[in-house]
Amino acid sequence: MLGARLAIGGGRAGWGRLALTAVGVGLGAAVLLAATSVSHMLQARDDRGYARGIPSGELKSPALLGVDPVYAAMRQSQFDGRNLTGLIVQKTGPNAPLPPGVDRLPDAGEVVLSPALKELLSSPTGELLRPRFADRVVGTIDPVGLAGPHELFFYVGVPTVSGQFGATEVYRFGVPSSPRTLDGLLWLLIVLGTAALLLPVIVFVATSTRLAAAARDRRLAALRLVGADGEQVRRIAAGEAFVGAVVGLVIGMALFLAGRTVVPSIDVTALQGGIFVEDIRPEWTLVALIVIAVPLLAVGIAVFSLRRVMIEPLGVVRRARDQRRKLWWRLAPPVLGIALLATQGGRLGGGLEGSSQLPVSAGIVLLLSSVPLVLPWIVERFVSKLGGGSPAWQLAVRRLQLDSGTPARVAGGVAVVLAGAIALQTVFIPAESRYQPADARPPSVSVNMANAGLEQALALGATLRKMPGAETVTVSVTVQLVSADGRDGIAMQVGTCDELARLTAIEQCRDGDLFTAAKPENGEFVPTSGERVLVAADAPGRKQSKLVEWTVPASVRPTHALTSETGAVYATPAALAGITEPAANAFAHVQPKSNDANFVEYVRNALVPFGWSAYAFAVTDGIDSTFTLIGRVLMIGSVITLLLAAASLLVVALEQIRERRRALAVLAANGVPRIVLARSLLWQTAVPIAIAVVVAVASGLVLAGLLLYVTGQRLAFDWTTIAVFVAAAIVAVLASAGCTLPSLWQAAAAEGLRDE
Known part of the structure; x- marks a missing residue:
């Protein structure tokens, strides 16, 4: 209770500490609540999609x-x-x-x-x-x-x-829901993305509970002076941290509810039709876990952080024996993570294996979580060797040598984001080659028409060739041909003599001829003159085409000139005159003369006379829908996490200025220019971030290499994208430093010399 009273009734300075801690915890809690809503959001969208589905096959309703x-x-x-x-x-x-x-x-x-x-x-x-x-x-x-x-x-x-x-x-709309099927590579993207996006949030929440640690230690020392023992001091610190965490949870819920009302108005392609506000609903079990875990995390960190502090009545000192951070226990997670992943080589290459899920997931989490664990030790050792330089540099270095923990912890959150992004991008390279078509020229357009009348299918090519801007148009029209006993079948190509001359060396042709391969490959069924066969024919009022009998005409001409493009049987339209309404399938490929992004829309409009029996799509439209959805969700999550990392830098920088306002005012009163103080603040942020970038790049490359080994993929890195990620981290540092300048000017004013 005393800790709670200190947190709430500490005056303007105490309220400032509480506000910064609560905002930091609130931002992290809001992101965690949003993350717990993803499952329900996707399930609600799928349920509405299944409810309007049309049953077919075994699912057909009676x-x-x-x-x-x-x-x-x-x-x-x-x-x-x-x-x-x-x-x-x-x-x-x-x-x-x-x-x-x-x-x-x-x-x-x-x-x-x-x-x-x-x-x-x-x-x-x-x-x-x-x-x-x-x-x-x-x-x-x-x-x-x-x-x-x-x-x-x-x-x-x-x-x-x-x-x-x-x-x-x-007879009734709606089909039973079914889970999305994921192979090993898609599952790996989800696990890696979740770990890379949520671990920085947890790091930021933990860092926010450690804000104003020096002021807290001084208050606890004063309590020791009036008679509190060591155990009571730790309980007081726990109560103070608990209040900050609870207020942060309230702020986080408010931010989540406010953001929830804004989401339905966002219309971007990545959201695939947007999100209803009713769908953004966290699972109550996960909400309960967050409500319990965040205060427990705050209390645990507050008590754990006192392990190296001797809070005595006359001051606060660090235990000399434990002053330097130990490395051995920090190396345990990365070593264990590497060992787990190294034992799963090639397990996820062909598909999802349940036996590999746990070790791979644990390996990813251990490797990413080791980044913020190892980084404080590296920063501490690195800054201890620094010295000399300009006054701004010396002020920054000395401050980091006295307390490198908080900047290193914040930089750890940025490093996890960067390492996860590098690993994600590297795994996306083989994923894109698997789930996206190899030939992805945007102007190229394909057209499909299934179960259409032969006359309509043959008219497709003529319509497309009349389109302005079409350079080449290739059309394939086929009619299904089945032997009389129903055991053998072949797709018979139908086209004009001009089309045949373009595809083969056959020059003598008249409408009514039917050409067959003289020596069909692999025992392929080829009809002969006068043979009775079955042909797919249009069937009004039926759900699919029917088979009708047809006697092969006497105009059959065996030839060796047929190619793979024509198939083993090629018929001119008049040869099928004896069939009533033959059913055909048509496929066309259209290549435009110029790179026009709207060309596919022109093709679709040209198909309007065919009704909805023909549809056109660009080659890039053939990307796997599940892969696209995963990529879009991870992209949105990456943006949110990057913004959270930038916010964490800003919050910690503001807290450092507020805590050191008297020292800054003294320096300014003694003639130190404010621009020197600003550069010093920039160096205090930039040095840990620079070290974090190096550690993150190394960790991300190691994790990416291990994951490619697990999936059996070729090792390849996108160095351009990695450079962009590094540049984004640098921009975040500069932006956060720029946003703190007004607070710095105010803290360095003469009013900062007063004792509050």
Whole structure:
């Protein structure tokens, strides 16, 4: 109770100490609360996505009495780098099932849009998107049917969905939820990112509880003078730290709630449609853990920090025998971490193995946590050798020699951020090569059309070739061909004689010819003249194409000139005249003449006459969605942690100025220019940070090398990005030093000589 009274009733100076400690703990607590909300946020988004899903295959819902089924198919695209997702629907009666957030499904020629998509279409930015949504808007989707407030989602009514690609018969919207599948490399990114982002927060919270340690020791010495024994002094210190931690928790919760209300208004691509405020809800068990752990951490650190201090009635002294920090116990975590990772070589290369999760996770945490443990010892040994130089340098060096603990602890938090970022970036290099396409030229566009009519599929190439700005267009149209007994099949390519002449050396061709490989490879099925076979044909009213009988015409011409691009069977359109509505699959590749970022949008608009049976995507759109989500979450977390590290530098620098205001005022009164004091403060921050950068780079490279060894990947470092990370740390030092100048000018004024 006495410690609590000292923390609260210590006058203006005591309130200043309490405020700095509470702000430091509050910032860390707010980040921890936000981190505990990530799991619920992702789960809530997934649940709403599953609730509007369309069941198919084994998940297909049985027929329900009194329900008119809906034929629906998922369609995905992009616009201006943002995901564009929705369903094309075909109602079969008035009693159609409804997805969440929709009052009525659209009829043919109508569309229901998300609020963000509706707003985009009415804005100048959506000009290129409007041709794809020329239908009449009959409603908007409520939040319960959206992943986020800025998601671009739609329901489009079309005359016929049943025969299109991905169509399924729906009696009830919604599919069972399933966990995301992660292979070893993705799992490693999550573990490494979590450790690299949360450990600095814990370091900062621990550092904040040690602010104003010298003033606290003087107060405790005064208490010893009036009769308190050593055990009572430690309990008083614990009570004082407990109050600061509790006030910090209240501030952290307030900051979290305030930031929570702002998040839904943020519309950036990295958030994939934004976040509803209701989704940002921490797990109560983790909140309880934070509420208990933060005060316990503060009390434990306060008591532990007194181990080397003799608080006597007439002063405060450091125990001479234990004055220099010991190294042996600080080396135990990195040695153990390296040993754990070294024993897991190649375990995560092919997939996620449960037996490797614990040692790899423990190795990452031990290596990263060793950075703030070893750094104070290195800083202490390094600054003890320094001397000479300018007055500003000498003031800074002497201050660091007297007390290097607090600056080293703050620099330790920055070092963990830097080491984790280097390791993350290095692991991302092989991850990008695995989950992103090798050929990622932005202008290149691919077009898919599945289960379409042959006439429509053949028209695709002609439409794309008429596009202005298209340099080369390659089209492949195939029809599935199956032997009469159903055991063998082949994709028969369909095209004109001109297209055949471009692909092969065959010059004699007329519409109606059918070319086959004279010597098919690997026993491939090739039809002969007069043979009865089965061909995929369009089937209105059915969910997929059907097989119909077809007699191969007499115009079959075996040849050795067919290539891999034409396949073993190549038919001209007239050769299939005997098939009623053959079903075809078309794939096109379009290369523009110039590097136009909007070219893919022009291609998508050119496909409007084909309805929603054809869709276009840039090659860069094929990035694995789970990898993209992990990358975006880690990017957002890295920014938050970097801002927290900069805030920690600022808070500690302000506390040092407040604690030393009388000494600064005396120096200024004796003629020391304020610019010298400012440079001294800069050196006090820069020297530990410079040492921390060296330690962080070395630790990050070691950790990255071990993780690449664990995943069986080739060792490669992105030195440019590492240099950017180092530059960011330097900028953080300069920015924090600049923000403290007003406080320094005030502390160095003559009023600072007064005794408060």
